[in-house]
Amino acid sequence: xxxxxxxxxxxxxxxxxxxxxxxxxxxxxxxxxxxxxxxxxxxxxxxxxxxxxxxxxxxxxxxxxxxxxxxxxxxxxxxxxxxxxxxxxxxxxxxxxxxxxxxxxxxxxxxxxxxxxxxxxxxxxxxxxxxxxxxxxxxxxxxxxxxxxxxxxxxxxxxxxxxxxxxxxxxxxxxxxxxxxxxxxxxxxxxxxxxxxxxxxxxxxxxxxxxxxxxxxxxxxxxxxxxxxxxxxxxxxxxxxxxxxxxxxxxxxxxxxxxxxxxxxxxxxxxxxxxxxxxxxxxxxxxxxxxxxxxxxxxxxxxxxxxxxxxxxxxxxxxxxxxxxxxxxxxxxxxxxxxxxxxxxxxxxxxxxxxxx
Amino acid sequence: xxxxxxxxxxxxxxxxxxxxxxxxxxxxxxxxxxxxxxxxxxxxxxxxxxxxxxxxxxxxxxxxxxxxxxxxxxxxxxxxxxxxxxxxxxxxxxxxxxxxxxxxxxxxxxxxxxxxxxxxxxxxxxxxxxxxxxxxxxxxxxxxxxxxxxxxxxxxxxxxxxxxxxxxxxxxxxxxxxxxxxxxxxxxxxxxxxxxxxxxxxxxxxxxxxxxxxxxxxxxxxxxxxxxxxxxxxxxxxxxxxxxxxxxxxxxxxxxxxxxxxxxxxxxxxxxxxxxxxxxxxxxxxxxxxxxxxxxxxxxxxxxxxxxxxxxxxxxxxxxxxxxxxxxxxxxxxxxxxxxxxxxxxxxxxxxxxxxx
DNA sequence: AATGACATGGTAAACGTTTACTGCCATTGG
DNA sequence: CCAATGGCAGTAAACGTTTACCATGTCATT
Numbered sequence: 001x002x003x004x005x006x007x008x009x010x011x012x013x014x015x016x017x018x019x020x021x022x023x024x025x026x027x028x029x030x031x032x033x034x035x036x037x038x039x040x041x042x043x044x045x046x047x048x049x050x051x052x053x054x055x056x057x058x059x060x061x062x063x064x065x066x067x068x069x070x071x072x073x074x075x076x077x078x079x080x081x082x083x084x085x086x087x088x089x090x091x092x093x094x095x096x097x098x099x100x101x102x103x104x105x106x107x108x109x110x111x112x113x114x115x116x117x118x119x120x121x122x123x124x125x126x127x128x129x130x131x132x133x134x135x136x137x138x139x140x141x142x143x144x145x146x147x148x149x150x151x152x153x154x155x156x157x158x159x160x161x162x163x164x165x166x167x168x169x170x171x172x173x174x175x176x177x178x179x180x181x182x183x184x185x186x187x188x189x190x191x192x193x194x195x196x197x198x199x200x201x202x203x204x205x206x207x208x209x210x211x212x213x214x215x216x217x218x219x220x221x222x223x224x225x226x227x228x229x230x231x232x233x234x235x236x237x238x239x240x241x242x243x244x245x246x247x248x249x250x251x252x253x254x255x256x257x258x259x260x261x262x263x264x265x266x267x268x269x270x271x272x273x274x275x276x277x278x279x280x281x282x283x284x285x286x287x288x289x290x291x292x293x294x295x296x297x298x299x300x301x302x303x304x305x306x307x308x309x310x311x312x313x314x315x316x317x318x319x320x321x322x323x324x325x326x327x328x329x330x331x332x333x334x335x336x337x338x339x340x341x342x343x344x345x346x347x348x349x350x351x352x353x354x355x356x357x
Numbered sequence: 358x359x360x361x362x363x364x365x366x367x368x369x370x371x372x373x374x375x376x377x378x379x380x381x382x383x384x385x386x387x388x389x390x391x392x393x394x395x396x397x398x399x400x401x402x403x404x405x406x407x408x409x410x411x412x413x414x415x416x417x418x419x420x421x422x423x424x425x426x427x428x429x430x431x432x433x434x435x436x437x438x439x440x441x442x443x444x445x446x447x448x449x450x451x452x453x454x455x456x457x458x459x460x461x462x463x464x465x466x467x468x469x470x471x472x473x474x475x476x477x478x479x480x481x482x483x484x485x486x487x488x489x490x491x492x493x494x495x496x497x498x499x500x501x502x503x504x505x506x507x508x509x510x511x512x513x514x515x516x517x518x519x520x521x522x523x524x525x526x527x528x529x530x531x532x533x534x535x536x537x538x539x540x541x542x543x544x545x546x547x548x549x550x551x552x553x554x555x556x557x558x559x560x561x562x563x564x565x566x567x568x569x570x571x572x573x574x575x576x577x578x579x580x581x582x583x584x585x586x587x588x589x590x591x592x593x594x595x596x597x598x599x600x601x602x603x604x605x606x607x608x609x610x611x612x613x614x615x616x617x618x619x620x621x622x623x624x625x626x627x628x629x630x631x632x633x634x635x636x637x638x639x640x641x642x643x644x645x646x647x648x649x650x651x652x653x654x655x656x657x658x659x660x661x662x663x664x665x666x667x668x669x670x671x672x673x674x675x676x677x678x679x680x681x682x683x684x685x686x687x688x689x690x691x692x693x694x695x696x697x698x699x700x701x702x703x704x705x706x707x708x709x710x711x712x713x714x
Numbered sequence: 715a716a717t718g719a720c721a722t723g724g725t726a727a728a729c730g731t732t733t734a735c736t737g738c739c740a741t742t743g744g
Numbered sequence: 745c746c747a748a749t750g751g752c753a754g755t756a757a758a759c760g761t762t763t764a765c766c767a768t769g770t771c772a773t774t
Binding site: 002015018019047051052053055 | 761762
């Protein structure tokens with residue numbers, strides 16, 4: 001069941017079938033109709049491999065993420081896939097699971113698959129592997145950390161904005177002892193978030209106690225451990241910013257074990273605004289970094305680069321904003337008389353799906 | 358940079374290079390060494406498309422899920438991918454998002470990609486599309502619902518076991534008014550779960566009030582709505598089994614809005630044991646249906662079928678057990694003096710990661 | 715009527731592999 | 745010593761498309 005069968009049945013050449021299928025304008029309407037009819041009757045589906053081989057373009061984009069099981073990524077994968085399908089692309093999905101072997105494998109798979117471009121959304125790709133990929137001068141798109149080079153685009157995330165909003169939000173409610181649970185500090189994004197926090201605190205005239213900054217790992221466990229540590233402090237923070245939602249959930253979870261009520265005794269703010277945030281009890285106030293937008297930018301970057309007749313000399317820079325989303329895990333610090341109703345920093349999103357309040 | 362360049366550099370024929378790369382035993386060690394050296398020096402990676410085209414096997418398995426953003430699936434995708442990579446397979450991932458168009462597209466993509474087999478993990482594939490797929494007599498694996506046919510395997514899930522455990526667990530704590538929030542009833546799996554619930558209740562001598570069975574949609578919203586409905590009842594259930602974890606979370610979330618304490622005022626049991634269950638506050642008691650095991654079975658089914666020299670006349674049946682996992686969202690009904698410590702049904706897993714209790 | 719321009723369809727090469735077949739050489743048995 | 749056998753490498757066809765190039769036919773212009 002190949003193009004030749006179709007050609008035979010429609011009494012045309014394979015070239016005409018090919019042109020018809022690819023909607024080349026120069027084919028006569030009558031013939032095209034015959035061809036489509038034959039295709040339909042035979043149930044013909046073109047062979048992607050053969051197409052790729054001869055045309056030199058596979059219509060596949062690679063997508064490298066760190067872990068699909070990290071709630072941050074499914075949304076991205078979904079959006080990316082939807083976009084891909086719309087443009088008749090396939091996606092070659094790979095997760096590195098923070099494993100150097102898997103990273104190497106990932107690169108190998110991309111090359112063997114002759115992908116037309118790859119989006120690297122791992123927040124910390126080994127540089128050497130990056131070299132391998134760049135070597136082929138494929139269109140590439142990174143988040144945050146990419147090098148400036150031909151055909152490689154970058155999505156720069158403005159971590160500071162959302163974090164500043166969060167700090168202001170907390171400060172407006174008279175929190176003074178505000179802590180921060182970081183991510184793994186080998187990730188540039190984790191460092192950036194922590195730095196933005198310290199910066200915002202300074203801006204607003206609050207001091208950050210070194211012991212209020214404790215390291216997590218962007219996973220549940222790290223959040224739990226971090227809070228346990230914090231809990232042993234003589235003087236404890238009344239509010240905690242976390243480097244991502246998982247961390248915040250870990251904190252809340254551990255607070256629960258220690259019978260500390262969130263938000264009455266402890267305000268918690270997450271980062272990412274994964275869907276989980278709105279699943280939590282109480283719903284988590286967090287800083288949104290739109291996963292769908294991120295996926296969209298990444299796809300666009302690749303797609304545009306593929307479409308270019310001449311490679312971009314130095315890839316495009318994209319920007320992604322962050323923004324505080326108020327839910328229910330923050331309130332006034334304990335032993336405080338609420339002066340007025342809940343303070344809302346300007347530009348903040350009210351995104352509480354609760355039906356009662 | 359193709360096989361011919363390698364051949365030239367190693368001073369052998371392309372056949373020898375091919376044999377070396379594919380580890381065919383008949384190639385002389387000396388030559389092989391030369392070939393590997395050349396491969397290394399040139400940075401040669403075989404072209405998957407060309408391989409697929411000539412060999413007739415793409416080494417790609419299709420994986421169709423309903424939504425990657427459903428917390429049930431990331432774990433599956435991850436495991437499936439890991440297995441695939443280990444066996445030098447790629448995966449063509451597709452989500453149908455409950456959209457008939459997407460389903461059709463999914464099938465088309467599978468065929469155009471000439472996948473070697475496909476795992477359909479959607480819990481409700483349109484039958485017509487199934488025909489399309491079966492028509493090609495590809496290895497197929499379904500969960501629950503597959504037809505008996507050559508090369509198509511099935512994973513039968515024993516919903517009843519876990520559900521019976523849950524009902525017994527609740528009954529042992531003297532719950533009598535036990536309700537059930539179903540999934541979308543067009544899904545066979547949702548019907549099976551509900552039926553198993555009713556059956557278990559009958560077995561144990563408890564009556565199920567019709568108004569205690571309300572329909573959800575396997576998503577958060579459905580759970581919320583269901584509980585809202587239940588809450589308006591004059592006489593309310595003291596415990597709720599839910600058709601999946603998302604539903605249970607919706608219930609908990611709505612209970613929170615209505616200031617009803619889980620588990621003190623309402624015991625909640627989920628189904629699936631997604632990672633979310635252990636993120637919740639309180640951690641959700643749920644029925645485990647191992648996602649990694651499921652993925653493993655699915656992959657194995659495909660892989661074995663591909664390896665067979667002659668197609669299996671009627672696919673293999675696999676079985677997946679379910680099992681209650683006790684956490685913290687269930688306890689004695691309100692206004693009850695706990696007779697003894699928490700009752701644990703036999704064969705039940707204690708899987709509470711809490712550090713304090 | 716002859717010529718040129720243009721529209722449209724066909725022919726065949728090419729894409730990068732695998733693999734059936736062939737051929738060479740060395741070894742072994744009679 | 746010769747024939748048969750077997751191990752191993754090379755030759756070339758094949759996989760299913762796309763597309764450059766060519767051929768043909770039609771129409772308008774002179």
